[in-house]
Amino acid sequence: MCPICHSEDIDELVGWGDFTIWKCRSCSLLYALPLPTDEDLTAFYQGFLYNRPDKREFEKHVAHRRRELKKLFSLSADSKNKTFLDVGAGTGAAYQAAKEIGLVAYYQEIDQEARAFVEESYGLENDYVLDTLDDVGRQFNYVLSDNVIEHLKDPVAFLEQLRHLVKPGGRIVVKTPHGGNKETWFFPMISLQGYAAKALKYGGMANAARTFFQRTWACDPPRHLYSFTARSLRQAALNAGFAEEEIQILFYQQPLFKYSVTERFFDVHKYNSLRQWLMRLPALIILPFEIVSKVLQLLFRYLGLLSPTGISLVINKNKL
DSSP: OOTTTOOSOEEEEEEETTEEEEEETTTOOEEEESOOOHHHHHHHHTTTSOOOOOHHHHHHHHHHHHHHHHHHTTOOGGGTTOEEEEETOTTOHHHHHHHHHTOEEEEEOSOHHHHHHHHHHHOOOGGGEESOSSSOOOOEEEEEEESOGGGOSOHHHHHHHHHHHEEEEEEEEEEEEBTTOSGGGGOHHHIIIIIIHHHHHHHHHHHHHHHHHTTOTTOBTTTBOEEBOHHHHHHHHHHTTOOGGGEEEEEEOOOTTTTSHHHHHOOTTTOOSHHHHHHTGGGGGTHHHHHHHHHHHHHHHHTTOSOOSEEEEEEEOOOO
8 A cells, every 4th residue: 555645556666675666556656665674774874974075065065055045945134033944954054054044043964973074064053953853842934854755764754743843834845856757867877877777786687677767766775765756745745734725846957967977077176186087088988978968858858858856845834
């Protein structure tokens, strides 16, 4: 039975190590069974989300996050000193961006290495840290959850927690990969290296082909346990107690050259010695094919033939 819409019209798609990926024909949710234990997940994520960023690149990322937060939460001069919570905040780019905008920012993250980085780099204080989302004892004007819900065993319970954490009239934004999207075919570093190659390891060529052509993007247990579509994400919000009029579904796209050969092998800041450049010369053979691929991707985007890689659940909580 589908864990979101409770339909029994489900298909077994591919084996994935100790797990199996299933798809609901009704709401198109992708999900993994069996679910890992809480202890296994906690251990899995220690150090997993943490990747000590290059200072210059991180400053650019924080600047991008400032622009994004202003847009996502419709922030203005009147928003200063309102409260903001970043759930699953990682290395703290959104947390830092919120502080720079003038919000009173709070941080929540289970990865202790990532938290230590934010404490060291941005002076994160314990008073602004949530160890868990249980019994917080306060509410926030704005809550962001960026690429978190797909990692959790019970996404509906998670959304219920967020519902209690946001003030009446406040806003929640939940970002997650878009399940089964078509645009990931144009990001082979994800579709081939990230998914088909793993499926090949677990079950051979047939498994890899099913993963690639049936588009099981973003469901790769134990990392991602779910992959959502518009219908399944909306239903999860309804199951969590939100009203239909509070819910909005938006989509977002990856930057065109994100996860590309160009980005991977020709970053002048990452590869700056002659030896490093010479070792990457064979990648030049791939570049003409990638350029043609990106032209086609732009054309298909323009024609509306590609479903975007990301989906956002935006909740504008009703005022009491």
